[in-house]
Amino acid sequence: MRLRLSSDAVRLVIPALSLTILLAAVFWLQPRAMSYFGLNLLLNLAVPIALATIAQMFVMAVNDLDLSIGAFVSFVACVTATFLRDAPLVGTLILVSAIGVYALVGVVIHLRNLPSIVVTLGMSFVWAGLAVLMLPAPGGQAPDWVRWLMTAKPPLMPMAIVASIIIAVVAHLIVMRSSLGVLIRGVGGNERSVERAGWSIVAARAAAYGLAGLFAVAAGIALVGLTTSADANIALRYTLLSIAGVILGGGEFTGGRVSPIGAVIGALTLTLAGSFLSFLRISPDWQIGAQGAILIIVLALRLLLNRVEKRGARP
Amino acid sequence: MTPLSRLAGKPWIWSWIAAFVVWFATIMVTGGASTLGLSQAAFTFAAFSIIVGIGQMFVITLGPGNIDLSVPATMTLAGTVALKLMNGDNGMIVPGLLVAVLIGLAVGIGNYALIKALRIPPIIATLSMSFIVQSAAIWTNRGLRIKPPSFLADFTTSSTLGVPNVALVALAISLLAWVLLEKTVYGRWISAIGQSMAAARMAGIPVDGARFVTYLLCAVLASLAGYLLACFSGGAALNMGSEYLLMSIAVVVIGGTAVAGGDSNVPGIWGASLFMFLVVSMLNTYGIGAGVRLIMTGLIIISVIMLAGGRRTGMR
Numbered sequence: 001m002r003l004r005l006s007s008d009a010v011r012l013v014i015p016a017l018s019l020t021i022l023l024a025a026v027f028w029l030q031p032r033a034m035s036y037f038g039l040n041l042l043l044n045l046a047v048p049i050a051l052a053t054i055a056q057m058f059v060m061a062v063n064d065l066d067l068s069i070g071a072f073v074s075f076v077a078c079v080t081a082t083f084l085r086d087a088p089l090v091g092t093l094i095l096v097s098a099i100g101v102y103a104l105v106g107v108v109i110h111l112r113n114l115p116s117i118v119v120t121l122g123m124s125f126v127w128a129g130l131a132v133l134m135l136p137a138p139g140g141q142a143p144d145w146v147r148w149l150m151t152a153k154p155p156l157m158p159m160a161i162v163a164s165i166i167i168a169v170v171a172h173l174i175v176m177r178s179s180l181g182v183l184i185r186g187v188g189g190n191e192r193s194v195e196r197a198g199w200s201i202v203a204a205r206a207a208a209y210g211l212a213g214l215f216a217v218a219a220g221i222a223l224v225g226l227t228t229s230a231d232a233n234i235a236l237r238y239t240l241l242s243i244a245g246v247i248l249g250g251g252e253f254t255g256g257r258v259s260p261i262g263a264v265i266g267a268l269t270l271t272l273a274g275s276f277l278s279f280l281r282i283s284p285d286w287q288i289g290a291q292g293a294i295l296i297i298v299l300a301l302r303l304l305l306n307r308v309e310k311r312g313a314r315p
Numbered sequence: 316m317t318p319l320s321r322l323a324g325k326p327w328i329w330s331w332i333a334a335f336v337v338w339f340a341t342i343m344v345t346g347g348a349s350t351l352g353l354s355q356a357a358f359t360f361a362a363f364s365i366i367v368g369i370g371q372m373f374v375i376t377l378g379p380g381n382i383d384l385s386v387p388a389t390m391t392l393a394g395t396v397a398l399k400l401m402n403g404d405n406g407m408i409v410p411g412l413l414v415a416v417l418i419g420l421a422v423g424i425g426n427y428a429l430i431k432a433l434r435i436p437p438i439i440a441t442l443s444m445s446f447i448v449q450s451a452a453i454w455t456n457r458g459l460r461i462k463p464p465s466f467l468a469d470f471t472t473s474s475t476l477g478v479p480n481v482a483l484v485a486l487a488i489s490l491l492a493w494v495l496l497e498k499t500v501y502g503r504w505i506s507a508i509g510q511s512m513a514a515a516r517m518a519g520i521p522v523d524g525a526r527f528v529t530y531l532l533c534a535v536l537a538s539l540a541g542y543l544l545a546c547f548s549g550g551a552a553l554n555m556g557s558e559y560l561l562m563s564i565a566v567v568v569i570g571g572t573a574v575a576g577g578d579s580n581v582p583g584i585w586g587a588s589l590f591m592f593l594v595v596s597m598l599n600t601y602g603i604g605a606g607v608r609l610i611m612t613g614l615i616i617i618s619v620i621m622l623a624g625g626r627r628t629g630m631r
Binding site for chain 1 (some may be wrong): 329334379380382384428434435436439442443444445446447448449450451453454457561564565568569604605606607608609610611612613614615616617620621
């Protein structure tokens with residue numbers, strides 16, 4: 001008897017498979033990584049990337065693209081390492097208003113019918129400028145509670161894995177199980193029909209951007225918890241990493257087809273790919289290139305699986 | 316319809332007005348002393364954004380999701396390899412140029428092969444490709460700093476009749492691009508593909524061929540810009556292309572090309588490229604610090620797109 005999988009589940013097969021293969025390869029190259037401590041070391045940088053990927057996913061769910069995530073996460077990291085530590089109230093206020101600005105960007109993009117790429121591009125300059133104003137040179141210090149949270153040692157599983165599972169479950173509940181999530185995905189799928197059904201598209205877009213801001217704030221705080229200090233350029237590469245993470249996890253640019261669990265797995269895969277390459281002792285010159293190659297291979301696998309899926313669906 | 320109102324209907328006019336306002340605001344502060352110098356610098360630096368911007372424009376014309384992120388890496392690799400081959404020798408200028416173009420062709424072929432064969436969205440395909448190209452650039456560049464041939468260094472940094480030579484090159488490329496876009500069947504094809512790929516296919520347009528040529532064109536223009544930029548700045552550096560990733564996208568969109576595809580224009584690229592350079596130099600002239608300058612740049616980009624974008628949708 002054949003197991004019938006929903007198309008959402010099939011979407012998850014390739015990301016999960018590539019993560020497993022990569023993890024197996026890492027263990028095979030470096031058996032010592034197969035421990036509580038080793039796993040934590042391998043994966044803890046994946047936590048902020050996973051959060052940023054989820055943030056990007058919310059924006060991609062409404063058919064937009066956020067090019068400001070890297071700059072925004074850097075900005076949040078700077079706020080966390082300065083205001084949130086020295087004046088928690090002011091720091092919280094700044095972060096909450098930053099989320100508000102994110103939602104506002106969504107509203108502006110919708111009302112004026114602007115290309116999200118350009119508006120978020122402009123915003124990335126704004127966030128970068130604010131971050132430079134706060135921390136012209138690398139510095140600051142992580143608040144103690146953030147540090148405690150990120151270095152906590154829960155029993156059985158390292159923090160990185162526990163955190164990833166929590167992120168995936170929370171995002172899954174919001175996107176797949178709540179009515180807001182359905183609305184957001186509906187806007188990505190067919191904006192006009194959602195509007196005709198009586199929903200407010202502006203509110204949905206604002207909510208998607210606001211949630212993206214919320215998760216990006218979490219990413220910035222988590223990042224500072226790991227690095228202990230911040231810098232205005234600390235997370236600039238998150239913009240492209242987050243887009244790649246969403247795509248690796250089975251999401252698509254249009255149509256509101258996203259997968260939160262896949263996005264977290266995609267982020268983990270991207271992080272592991274870096275470690276895997278350094279274990280392979282590939283010359284640092286070629287590491288970025290090899291990361292590109294891994295991306296291509298995973299996507300080729302996905303194409304293969306999609307073909308199999310289609311063939312299976314025909315009879 | 317008066318000529319003035321017809322002019323106001325052109326999508327590119329806004330970027331030109333913005334560039335002119337910023338230019339005027341800058342020379343007012345300096346009392347008109349730096350007018351010529353500022354204008355020449357603006358045309359010189361804008362020339363590089365124009366060349367890569369035109370390539371990006373063709374790609375963006377193809378419709379939603381089409382974008383080439385491999386531009387900076389291609390620029391770096393082409394600049395590095397060409398300089399290495401020329402090795403400061405004036406006799407090797409043509410082979411150097413050919414190698415740069417060949418690299419562009421190779422990257423373009425690679426990009427489209429990934430998009431087509433693996434059916435990857437262009438953003439991710441060109442991103443993965445750019446990782447590989449960037450690695451190749453790092454590998455060739457390794458701790459070496461070769462000076463460009465003296466003739467090329469002079470050519471790119473001097474002007475003819477007061478107009479910077481690189482701006483003349485950009486003008487020639489722009490004219491070609493304009494003819495290609497407005498007067499040839501290829502230009503009609505890519506606009507049609509951008510408006511609706513399915514309809515274009517039904518109409519018998521060779522969609523794959525046209526898209527392939529477009530990605531090729533974009534990569535070749537990027538490699539050409541890298542070649543010129545490396546000669547202009549006296550050597551290839553690994554980060555020389557990095558600012559052109561966002562720049563190439565920004566000039567296209569501020570210039571009035573529709574991001575949804577199918578509607579593009581060349582003059583807007585000029586206005587937008589001049590504008591982008593002039594904004595930074597205006598804020599520098601005012602003596603504003605790096606942080607505030609970044610914030611202002613961002614806000615100005617957003618306001619320009621709000622003004623221009625709002626009007627366009629109002630007209631339709």
